[in-house]
Amino acid sequence: MTAPGGRAVSAPLLGHGEEPTVFELSAPGRRAASFRTTGVPEWSAEELIPADELRSEPPALAEVSERDLVAHMTRLSHRQYSVDLGAYPLGSCTMKYNPKVCDEAAALEGFANVHPATPASHAQGWLELLWGLAHALCEVTGMGRATLQPPAGAAGELTGLLIMRAWHQAQGRSPGKVLIPDSAHGTNPASVSLAGYQTVSVESDERGLVSPDVLRKYLDGDVAGMMLTNPNTLGLFEERIVEVGRLVHDAGGLLYYDGANLNAIMGITKPAVMGFDIVHLNLHKTFAVPHGGGGPGAGPVAVTTELSEFLPGPLVARADDGTFYWEQPARSIGRTHGWHGNALALVRAWAYILSNGSEGLRQVSEAAVLNANWLLSRLRGTYAVPYGSPPMHETVVSTKDAPGTNGQLRALDVAKRLLEKGFHAPTVYFPLVVAEALMIEPTETESPETIAALADALLEIAREGAEVAALAPTTTPVGRVDEARAARRLVLTWDAARAEGPGVSAPA
Amino acid sequence: MAPYVPHTAQDVARMLADLGLVSTEDLFSCVPPALRLAGGLDLPQGLPEPDVAAEMARLASANRAATELVCFAGGGSYDHDVPAVTRALAGRSEFVTSYTPYQPEVAQGVLQVLFEYQTLVSRLAGLPVANASVYDGATALVEAVNMATAATGRRALWVSEGVNPRWREVLATLTAGQALAVVEVPLIDGITRWEGVAGGAEGQSHEGPPAAVVVASPNYLGCIDPLGAARAAATEAGALLIAAFDPVASGLLRSAGQQGADVAVAEGQPFGSRLAFGGPYLGMMAATQAHVRRLPGRLVGQTVDRSGRSAYVTTLRAREQDIRREKASSNICTNQTLVAVTAMVQLAWLGTTGLRELALRCARGARYLRQGMLALPGVKPLVGAPMVREFAVALPVAIDLVVERMADEGFLAGLPVEAGGQEGLLVAVTEKRTKAEMDAYLESLGKVLS
Numbered sequence A: 001m002t003a004p005g006g007r008a009v010s011a012p013l014l015g016h017g018e019e020p021t022v023f024e025l026s027a028p029g030r031r032a033a034s035f036r037t038t039g040v041p042e043w044s045a046e047e048l049i050p051a052d053e054l055r056s057e058p059p060a061l062a063e064v065s066e067r068d069l070v071a072h073m074t075r076l077s078h079r080q081y082s083v084d085l086g087a088y089p090l091g092s093c094t095m096k097y098n099p100k101v102c103d104e105a106a107a108l109e110g111f112a113n114v115h116p117a118t119p120a121s122h123a124q125g126w127l128e129l130l131w132g133l134a135h136a137l138c139e140v141t142g143m144g145r146a147t148l149q150p151p152a153g154a155a156g157e158l159t160g161l162l163i164m165r166a167w168h169q170a171q172g173r174s175p176g177k178v179l180i181p182d183s184a185h186g187t188n189p190a191s192v193s194l195a196g197y198q199t200v201s202v203e204s205d206e207r208g209l210v211s212p213d214v215l216r217k218y219l220d221g222d223v224a225g226m227m228l229t230n231p232n233t234l235g236l237f238e239e240r241i242v243e244v245g246r247l248v249h250d251a252g253g254l255l256y257y258d259g260a261n262l263n264a265i266m267g268i269t270k271p272a273v274m275g276f277d278i279v280h281l282n283l284h285k286t287f288a289v290p291h292g293g294g295g296p297g298a299g300p301v302a303v304t305t306e307l308s309e310f311l312p313g314p315l316v317a318r319a320d321d322g323t324f325y326w327e328q329p330a331r332s333i334g335r336t337h338g339w340h341g342n343a344l345a346l347v348r349a350w351a352y353i354l355s356n357g358s359e360g361l362r363q364v365s366e367a368a369v370l371n372a373n374w375l376l377s378r379l380r381g382t383y384a385v386p387y388g389s390p391p392m393h394e395t396v397v398s399t400k401d402a403p404g405t406n407g408q409l410r411a412l413d414v415a416k417r418l419l420e421k422g423f424h425a426p427t428v429y430f431p432l433v434v435a436e437a438l439m440i441e442p443t444e445t446e447s448p449e450t451i452a453a454l455a456d457a458l459l460e461i462a463r464e465g466a467e468v469a470a471l472a473p474t475t476t477p478v479g480r481v482d483e484a485r486a487a488r489r490l491v492l493t494w495d496a497a498r499a500e501g502p503g504v505s506a507p508a
Numbered sequence B: 001m002a003p004y005v006p007h008t009a010q011d012v013a014r015m016l017a018d019l020g021l022v023s024t025e026d027l028f029s030c031v032p033p034a035l036r037l038a039g040g041l042d043l044p045q046g047l048p049e050p051d052v053a054a055e056m057a058r059l060a061s062a063n064r065a066a067t068e069l070v071c072f073a074g075g076g077s078y079d080h081d082v083p084a085v086t087r088a089l090a091g092r093s094e095f096v097t098s099y100t101p102y103q104p105e106v107a108q109g110v111l112q113v114l115f116e117y118q119t120l121v122s123r124l125a126g127l128p129v130a131n132a133s134v135y136d137g138a139t140a141l142v143e144a145v146n147m148a149t150a151a152t153g154r155r156a157l158w159v160s161e162g163v164n165p166r167w168r169e170v171l172a173t174l175t176a177g178q179a180l181a182v183v184e185v186p187l188i189d190g191i192t193r194w195e196g197v198a199g200g201a202e203g204q205s206h207e208g209p210p211a212a213v214v215v216a217s218p219n220y221l222g223c224i225d226p227l228g229a230a231r232a233a234a235t236e237a238g239a240l241l242i243a244a245f246d247p248v249a250s251g252l253l254r255s256a257g258q259q260g261a262d263v264a265v266a267e268g269q270p271f272g273s274r275l276a277f278g279g280p281y282l283g284m285m286a287a288t289q290a291h292v293r294r295l296p297g298r299l300v301g302q303t304v305d306r307s308g309r310s311a312y313v314t315t316l317r318a319r320e321q322d323i324r325r326e327k328a329s330s331n332i333c334t335n336q337t338l339v340a341v342t343a344m345v346q347l348a349w350l351g352t353t354g355l356r357e358l359a360l361r362c363a364r365g366a367r368y369l370r371q372g373m374l375a376l377p378g379v380k381p382l383v384g385a386p387m388v389r390e391f392a393v394a395l396p397v398a399i400d401l402v403v404e405r406m407a408d409e410g411f412l413a414g415l416p417v418e419a420g421g422q423e424g425l426l427v428a429v430t431e432k433r434t435k436a437e438m439d440a441y442l443e444s445l446g447k448v449l450s
């Protein structure tokens, strides 16, 4: 266990100097751009555009040579942690390894260089892929039909809730509220509000689960539905999900599945089997689409056959002769994206599904759950486990009562100290129901050696104590960042920084 | 084992033994037996990597890429040249495989790029603040509208019919739960007719005054739609002015901010992103200082670290869904950071003079092709207002048929559009189109129309 692949402590992050902005690297007149020879007549701007619409000078951009631009971006990339560098155990975010074959597929000219308005007869490969992916996602979730338009999980949530709304309206009902557990991700209540519903938060029971007895208190004719993820954000399986679903359905509501945690259950169970009606998936979590520093992702929505007429259109259908065409669902809520969604992310997800296949997807979930359990077994005794049941693919512990730390060890400090030990930090302070929470998701792509080293590092931090952790990090490109100052003296552009004058670099 | 799971059979056995379990089944004892799948998933078996690559290549080759179907279609998606350096830098795995910069000490790379990106977007829009991206141009418009309804407490909107019709559809879909009253304001010969929307129109009295006046310039028909009139309408109604702009044309045209926009939105795809069948693209947003706290999604700010070194961090976080939850004005979490990184590189590569040259080259090509098309029998301008790099023409033959026939000739001829009840073809020209390609297009179109 001496050479864990996912530990990045040897990363050659060079020096501790500041990287100038691209604007500071600029020199008047310098430029990298070059344009193709076209033979088009060289009319002047004045000949082409009415004088009163023309700007007197172009907007100032950077002025750099290609060489300097490459150096700038490469130096910045050396100041950035990534999955390719090492383990990234951010709970809920599912930072698994992103296979390179998927990148190559997305770069193929036949995908990357196709205009979205290309007639279906000339884009049969695209339509076949979208059709195949939608079907596979329906198979994994047990749903009837899927839209691939939503560009991220939150967009999927809003889409799903608007389908819920349209379904109620079609029945002449207009209930006003949606239930979510208190452990839910912030996008859930935010989406509920945007869909025109009121959020009602349902408290978790002492086991960290939704209890039918608690739920009953909240159910009445005004409930449009309930949003849940299963396993939930504590990494625990909602064992009484069938009963929960029945109660919600009996009250006239629909059950919405936040698919952020589907990576724990592929091939084990399905949202449809648990009673869900609407599902969004985060292809950038479960299906290994890279996160790109914060996006793009993809958040397809799959629904039961009964609800499929409300899906955003157009959807791909297959004709008897095997050709594919666009069709509009009968009572579609309308488009939720300017074109067909984050299409190249969909290509990556399809390549990932082809690679894994039926068995492979189940093994992905099994290994994810195995890793989380094995990690937790090593942390128990040092980090408090607020809820007793064994976790699924991720686990939430608290730093608060670590032995010998007098209740002083803070999750934030543990996170910063872990950076010095060569690992990215887990998610901290989420879910909100656990004090000083560390939410750790090792994912299936980390080896047991890496998991053991991560556990050792976390145990070591608790032994070193709160004071040591509070000083971290010092080995990173910058030390602890002053977030309060950023909000107080709002500097969102280089122009604002310049207006503030020098002194940004001087000790405060 | 699955291809990207490193565990050996011995690893699994040892880990299970450590946990006191016998088989992987035992890991799922919390899943009630009634919910467990009896068989496996009904999907094919996994393929070795070369077979995956071959299958993806088969699918890709079943599409006619813009190399075979020379692209004269736009409508929010443009076939620009992407230099090798943009692909190489934006493809670096440090950017591709990182997450949202929640730990700024190890995310200075992405954070600084986003800070530089925000600066560039702010300069293009002519407005002081910009965010770190939303999903695409369409959802940028929706977010801007949500800013305006929050700022004014009003529920009506005046939206020019020059705004991309797909964006207007997304706006209608995503605000269906908010009971907005959208008044669509018509174009006359390519330019929005704001007169009469206020005062007289019967719709107005029960819609109430608008939260925002929404206009696009250049608009969907390619016409420069003077923002002055829209600004005047907004000011008179006490509404925000939301302007959708073409970021390429901003190399030549006066900026949205200069013309009084409160919020400016754009589709950022032209800066380094491929056509990609419509995504991932880039929603650009900029605003006046007064609206900074209502901007959705991430904002990167400059600050210092403990020892006073310059550092970057996401800021005004209390606006966002993870903190404000049901009171957040936007639900965005995952955004389009990598596409913003791409745009930052492309804009730095273009530089100040390069952006202007890019816009000029597009406009020259559009002028050349438009003149050629109008010289063909039966081809007429669909609208007369001045254009930059995209234009609409009326044809003597059904548009869908022309598009199909031109595809046989090796061209994606354009997009069907409608203006004033008349059908037309919307044609876009980028710096990538040569005179030879345009001459060939004109020859084919001549054949198709005759």
Ligand SMILES: Cc1ncc(COP(=O)(O)O)c(C=O)c1O
Pocket (backbone or CB within 6 Å): A092, A093, A152, A153, A154, A155, A185, A187, A188, A229, A233, A258, A260, A261, A282, A297, A299, B332, B333, B334
């Ligand atoms: C549990 C949960 N739900 C929803 C989301 C929102 O997904 P996205 O970030 O793709 O919008 C996330 C991801 O951050 C999540 O972890």
